[in-house]
Amino acid sequence: MSKLKIGLLFGGRSGEHEVSINSARAIAKALQSDNNQNKYEVFPIYIEKNGVWQATDIAQHVLDSAQPLSSDTATPQQLWQFPPQVTEIDVWFPILHGPNGEDGTLQGLLELMQCPYVGSGVLGSAVGMDKIAMKTAFAAVGLPQVNYMAITRAQIYSNPCVFPKLCDEIEQNLSYPCFVKPANLGSSVGISKARTRQELEKALDHAASYDRRIIVEAGVIAREIECAVLGNDNPKASVVGEITFNSDFYDYETKYTDGCSQMCIPAAIPSHISTQIQEMAIKAFTAVDAAGIGRVDFFYVESTGEVFINEINTLPGFTAFSMYPQMWQASGVSFPELVDQLIQLALERHT
Known part of the structure; x- marks a missing residue:
């Protein structure tokens, strides 16, 4: 052959x-x-x-x-x-x-080429990339999330009299600390942590420089847990892993600077919490219509036992040392086997 x-x-x-x-x-x-x-x-x-x-x-x-x-x-x-x-x-x-x-634009082009491709289609990619649409999809299937507000660039800049009222509303609904994020950027780009009104105003301006749609999330004291998903219509979840880091939060610099973050696979959490996270990961994967590959991130509040879904990444980092392949390695799937399975899943989805 x-x-x-x-x-x-x-x-x-x-x-x-x-x-x-x-x-x-x-x-x-x-x-x-x-x-x-x-x-x-x-x-x-x-x-x-x-x-x-x-x-x-x-x-x-x-x-x-x-x-x-x-x-x-x-x-x-x-x-x-x-x-x-x-x-x-x-x-x-x-x-x-x-x-x-990974936002559906490239996937649309590949669809027009009528050729199989690895990963989610147009819908799954677009919803998985847009944090506001993603959270709406998660809410529709009952996945628990931290409190958040979706706002637009126009709300920040269109009327100087509106901006203070917007900040008042954020403070009342979410309090501090809170996280301000562009809706359509990956890998922690443009994200800021706000602890005061001054930091909030600066964070909103910063996020709006990247995107016209912005999300503000309530801060939570939690451990950051991740789970890898592999499959199409019958996806499977890997063992779960934990990301720990030395900085105030998991920003872009921390994520990609050697020694600033560490992976623990499998995560040292109760078995029933691991099972719950795996089930939630598959539910999230299905909710956005993802395919092939996906990494789902969670907040685990150890003091209460609560688990909140954070986001799904439909095209996660894929070096041999990235979290996604490492979690599958710990689940018994080697890196070359994982790449092979993803190609076979692309062929399966195209038939």
């Missing part, structure tokens, strides 16, 4: 460009190891920060060097031209984190 040609699509126009490159490097290695090398042929395709698609030697160079290209402004002609190799792809493996990668 001829090998399946896997279009490893990475890079992209989000702030997580470098993370995507590292994920792609790990996946490429897994596709060339064990039994995978007899089943798959890797076609790396790199999207520059300016949106231009590159293949063959250029894409391979970025994979090998782990360094992005220094991109200039692209012309419309460059943006509209895909490498000829795209016509040879049997299955796409997109590993673009953040906007224009």
Whole structure:
């Protein structure tokens, strides 16, 4: 049998460009190891920060060097031209984190190409990326969440008289501390913790610089627990893991700076809490219509035994040291096996 040609699509126009490159490097290695090398042929395709698609030697160079290209402004002609190799792809493996990668836009393009691809479709990706839509979906199936408010950029900037009243409402409904987040950015980008009115005003302005839709969440003293999900219509949950960190909260710098955070897999929590989290993870995965891959994050309030769902990530970090593959490793699925299963799930979903 001829090998399946896997279009490893990475890079992209989000702030997580470098993370995507590292994920792609790990996946490429897994596709060339064990039994995978007899089943798959890797076609790396790199999207520059300016949106231009590159293949063959250029894409391979970025994979090998782990360094992005220094991109200039692209012309419309460059943006509209895909490498000829795209016509040879049997299955796409997109590993673009953040906007224009896991928010449904890329998935819509791959749907138009009528080719199988790893991960959620347009709906699951879009809902999983938008924190407000995500929380609405979670609420519809009865998943417990911390209190939150959804607001818009217009509420912050349209009328100077409205802004103080908005802050008053946030203080009354959520109190301090609270967390202010752009609705449509991943990996803790643009998130701030507010403890005072001054910090709240600054946080709202900061989040609004990234997105027109913003979410403000009540702070909670809790442990951060995560669970990996794998599958399509009958998804399975991994053992659960815990993230601990030395900073005030799990922001972008903490997440991607060596030594600032630690993983504990399996998490040292009661077995009935682990089971509850696994069940909630599958329920969340189904609620947003995710497919293939997903990591679901929770708050575990140890003092009361409460578990609150935080969010789902439909295209989580995928290096060999990332939480998602590490949780499956602890569940008995090796990294190369995990990559293989994701491709097979993409084929299953496309038939």
